[in-house]
């Protein structure tokens with residue numbers, strides 16, 4: 001397990017882009033697992049810059065996002081499909097047909113979640129999965145108590161997550177209470193994983209996930225079981241870590 005402590009969000013974006021881009025050069029076509037939230041935005045900015053400078057080509061890249069709110073149209077400005085278009089897909093030479101986000105409007109969410117799993121399997125799995133972390137230790141929308149072998153499914157959001165995410169909505173009441181998320185088991189099957197964390201509100205989640213016991217109570221701690229995981233953490237989010245980790 002590798003933990004890289006970086007000075008700020010910009011360095012977090014550069015370091016994580018370096019990891020992913022060097023892996024992308026090894027294999028074509030390539031499958032990326034992507035995350036939403038404010039944390040991966042500096043990474044997406046790096047992707048866009050390097051794409052414009054000709055350092056990376058997205059023409060043969062396929063993507064699978066971790067999660068989506070149940071009930072929001074893809075055109076809703078808080079849907080994760082909308083976020084991905086705005087923060088990455090609209091600015092690089094990716095084919096939108098090759099980008100996948102779980103369907104929060106499916107009539108049969110369970111069947112659509114199973115189909116999402118099958119699609120990932122059919123393309124040979126995810127090469128590199130990008131993750132953020134919730135202040136309660138969630139990954140994707142796998143809230144505390146999610147089975148460590150869970151698959152893509154519909155979940156109920158905790159009050160903690162609804163409160164955290166209400167900053168993006170006009171009113172707390174507007175935050176959806178359910179989501180579809182890849183499972184922890186799904187995430188653990190990715191060949192490589194990078195988890196990004198920044199900000200003082202992630203100190204406790206990072207300390208528990210990186211150095212605490214592996215437990216369903218802290219979903220991100222399951223990554224300790226992954227053979228190829230890198231945590232890229234800004235200094236202000238890393239103040240709870242006690243072991244000697246790499247400084248960028």
Ligand code: GLP
Pocket residue numbers: 035036037038039040066067131132133134135138139140141161165
């Ligand atoms: C949401 C997403 C997570 C993300 C988390 C943290 O709950 N489902 O994938 O990691 O927010 O968001 P932020 O990066 O804005 O702190």
